[in-house]
Amino acid sequence: MDMVLEADRLGKRYGSTWALRDCSLHLPAGRIAALVGPNGAGKSTLLHLAVGLLKPDAGTVRVFGRSPYGDTEGLADIGFVAQDTPLYRDFTAAELVVVGGKLNRRWDAALARNRLAQLGIPPDKPVGKLSGGQRAQVALALALAKQPRLLLLDEPVASLDPLARREFLQSLMGSVAESGTTVLLSSHLLADLERVCDYLIVLNASQVQLTGAVDDLVAGHRQLVGPRHDGGAIGGVAAVVRASHTDRQSTLLVRTDGPVTDPAWTVRDVSLEDIVLAYLADGSTQTSHSEWGVAA
């Protein structure tokens, strides 16, 4: 399978704290991937490394087999919409389309204009005076006009109201479905992206917690409810992700490597959100306890 984005033990440090550490992941071509994690997990750092804004401090990142930092030619294949969709606020949307044409060798101005016309965005109003949703659409149209093979979106819907979120994601899906563009979009809320993504990367506390195709992840995790569990092996369970116990009963979220046949356990399917929450809960508080100097 073609890999669009490959990171190998990738790390980025700001001062003495690692914003991203030992990050290894692969993003296959043609996927719509969600990059999920709480605020400060390193999502923006990962995206900035992928688009070449940042230079890795450890490990490597490759996009279409090229190292993106300082690679101007490689930029042509990557569309990027940064957090809060920054645009020159005193430029009109029409002027921004012209700017894009001046700054890119491959540029489909007609595509951008058609999109913006369809969305009813005024061409001669400074984008600073547009609504947040409209501005996000302008930024997306500019990114798509580059005809990128990889589209990176950093928290594209975070500042939008629910209706604008829905419209934004719908129009995004509509345009990438035809072109086969690989998309990686980040959010701190899985719910925003769950409907559109088919691949998932979970980041937490600067490390990758989980990565894989959504279908595989859902198929590979189960919730087990049964008598209080003492940590022994269970047939068909590869790892216990999260366990909660009462006096008599244990509830486990597990990664499976086969059918769980032990009759003591009741096996239930889990939703993607349950899986993500289980992985996020794991490990997120360890450093905090040590930093505050209190017992975990």
Next chain:
Amino acid sequence: MIWLTWRQHRKQAFYTLLGLVALAALLVPIGLSMRNTFSDLGLTECVSQLARADVAQATRDSCEAGFHRFGNQYGSLNLVAVLLITLPALVGLFWGAPLVAREVEHGTHRFVWTQGVGRTRWALVKFGLVGAAVVLLASLYGLGMSWWVEPLTQATHEGRLGMIVFDLQGIVPIGYTLFAVALGVFAGTVWKRMLPAMGITLAGFIGVRAAVEILARPRYQPARTQTFPIEGDGPPEISRGDWILTQGVRNPDGTMIAEDTRIQCPPGGKGPDGRVCGSELGLEPGAYNWQLYQPADRFWLFQGVETGIFVALALLLLYLAVRRVRRIA
């Protein structure tokens, strides 16, 4: 890139030009009336006559009187000149500091640096275009100011090597302005916010300018010394336009008796109680006036050296700024 730079800065360019036009509208009439008065008082001839070695004492006296009258009328304009030396700093604040800092503050660097143009090229084109525009403006300003301050400087003994007027005219404004802009750009790449970048630019500009002016400029060339006797017929022979660094009265053995002063006594003059002139200061017979100075004809050499220093500093800062731009995310 060129279109983008123009589109981003056209408003700023317009206001800068408007400011310069307003300044010209204010200064040109003053300059014209100043020049009229100068020639009406016959000072234009005075300047050419005083440049010759053999000037009659009468001419010298009448010219001094004319210069004095001119000074009384227009001397206060030297205060205006003090205000004008802040202009390069203002250009640095409003053109240099926001160039990178504004992009980063608004996050637009993430938009423009991820298009198909690399950010090194972005930086080179932007710095180059803004730098060229600034050089053009500063050249105009330097030419205009040279014309404007000429009568003022000719009317003073110090001439155009003097502290503030030297900074206003010729080619040094180009060096200062380019340096101010480069400092602003560099500060913007380090502090990445407009207000801190502007503050640092102002402080850095004043610091470097003062250091160069006070410490370096008097030493661009070895200063010359001149001595002349205490006793003499008229005012001492001091060539106009020399930049006097220090002066004083020395005893024959070379010890400095009185600094920052000069003594003139009529030949054989005695004090009220019959003492020899200056003996109350401890002057021994044969004491002489002494001064350390830079001659007036070094003006263009000094202009060249000073401009060179600031242009070199500006290029260094721009180089560092380009390097820093590659690390901002």
